[in-house]
Amino acid sequence: MEKIDGIAQFEQLxxxxxxxxFFKHSMTCPVSAAAFDEYEAFLSAEETDQIGYYLTVQDSRELSNHIAETANIRHESPQVIYFKDGKPEWTESHWKITKNKLASIY
Incomplete structure (x- = not known):
């Protein structure tokens, strides 16, 4: 898993x-902590060859807002967005972020 802090890094992705x-994580929210654990479990599963990316909203508010605006997706935290060919294809938030749900998208 790789932390992304800047807009230029995200645009390069x-x-x-x-x-x-891509996961938007709040360091102060217990729901986000649980979702982050699910995200991490999904990425570390043997059948997954994905490298996941994330930001922490407290450290990267500008990037979080940029993603919401350019992807035309309302900001939530926690939130996972799957980008394909440079466009958001799927998003989920809060308790709906599970290892199994993420695997079904992948």
Whole structure:
């Protein structure tokens, strides 16, 4: 899992990666902590060859807002967005973020 802090880093992901998962994490929310654990479990599963990316909203508010605006997806935290070919294809938030749900998208 790789932490992304800047808009330029994120834009590079959109250009270079065919598909990737991106997680918006709040360091002060217990729901986000649980969702982060599910995200991490999904990424570390043997059948997953994905590298996941994430930001912490407390540290990267500008990037979080940029993603919401450019993807035209209302900001939530926790939130996972799957980007494919530079566009958001799927999103989920809060308790709906589970290892099994993420695996069904992948």
């Amino acid at each position: 959109l250009e270079e990666k065919k598909g990737f998962f």
